[in-house]
Amino acid sequence: MTEMVTPGDVLGNAAELKPGKGAYVNDNTIYASLTGSRHIVSPLPDSLDQRATVEVTGHKAHGLIPEPGSLVLARVTKVMARMASVDILCVGSKAVREKFAGVIRQQDVRETEIDKVEIHQSFRPGDIVRAMVVSFF
Template sequence: MTEIVTPGEVLGNVSEFKAGKGAYVNDNTIYASLTGSRKIVSPLPESLDQRAIVEVTGHKAHGLIPQPGSIVLVRVTKVMARMASVDILCVGPKAVREKFAGIIRQQDVRETEIDKVDMHQSFRPGDIVRAMVLSLGDSRAYYLSTAKNELGVVSAESAAGETMVPISWTEMQCPLSGQTEQRKVAKVG
């Protein structure tokens, strides 16, 4: 019987297993880094380490999986007081085949004056944001950061329905109405 596992699911302990493909270790616990089948592989007889290897073989249709350190493009779906919920659209330059959820927490929006971050002045639903994957987060969403200059809103629509242009690292302007809106803008170039 094959056991299907998802990212963040516990596969075993390092006292019993070695982490193989599709798995990673955190605090002596082995976790799945992708969705797929959990497989136990016997060690080679000549291997000094006789622990079995636990690995996850992904479905071939899978495509890219966000990893810690990956740069991702996301669409903001909901903005709350302490975080913004997003859907991950691309990992690097490539679109993802399945939907991954992400969260940008208030403390991960920028590097300075973290306590002064206003989520509603940083992001709005529908914004396209360049972010970096911090970690797998909880089982429901990846934790993302926009705390570097080149990370933040890359595309936003104004109330008039126009694509806004960045005019500073905290503001975007509607070319039609001239209205400015607050955002955590990604530095271009």
């Protein structure tokens, strides 16, 4: 049976297991460093350290996911009166594997004089923008 884990999940005790790919040790506890399946790999018969290795195999199709606070690069796809639709291309400096859509709302363009922001003068389809993810909806 494979167990799905996420970063920070406890995988075991470092006295009984050793960390492999996708795992790290902190205070004698082994934690997952990525999202994926937890696996125990038996030691080789001639190995000096006879502890089994615990590792996390990441989901191949799963790449970076934008989350609140992430800096993203996005391409404007549609401009409307009060918002612009975007497709997120990168999270930080890494390209995303899956398609993520976003919206830049009129009130998120600048902090002051929000009512004076004209989206059509700020964005055009095809523009590449750097933005911070504020929330999911």
